[in-house]
Amino acid sequence: MPYPENExxxxxxxxxxxxxxxxxxxxxxxxxxxxxxYGQDEAVLHRIAWAAVKRRYRKLGESWVPRS
Structure with a gap:
């Protein structure tokens, strides 16, 4: 199910x-x-979402920071 807010x-x-x-x-x-x-396969949807984040951010230690 979609997420209306970040919370x-x-x-x-x-x-x-x-x-x-x-x-x-x-x-x-x-x-x-x-x-x-993708139907309602939440595992696939979460992988897509993480891939989108990883295009703009990278993990540095324990924190996610914007890519340069």
């Missing part, structure tokens, strides 16, 4: 990612869900 994201996502990365994650997840292309 609705899974706790692991909310605590790991900065606000802007959460926006990216939520938008990618919701777009993939709404496309209907």
């Amino acid at each position: 609705d994201l899974p706790p692991g996502v909310r605590h790991a990612l900065p606000d802007h990365a959460q926006d990216i994650y939520r938008a990618a997840f919701n777009a993939a869900w709404q496309s209907g292309r």
Whole structure:
């Protein structure tokens, strides 16, 4: 099911990612869900969302930072 707000994201996502990365994650997840292309396989939708985040952010130690 889509996430209307960042506060609705899974706790692991909310605590790991900065606000802007959460926006990216939520938008990618919701777009993939709404496309209907992946059914309602949440594991696939979460992988798509993480891939979108990883295009703009990278993990440095324990933190996610914007790519240069």
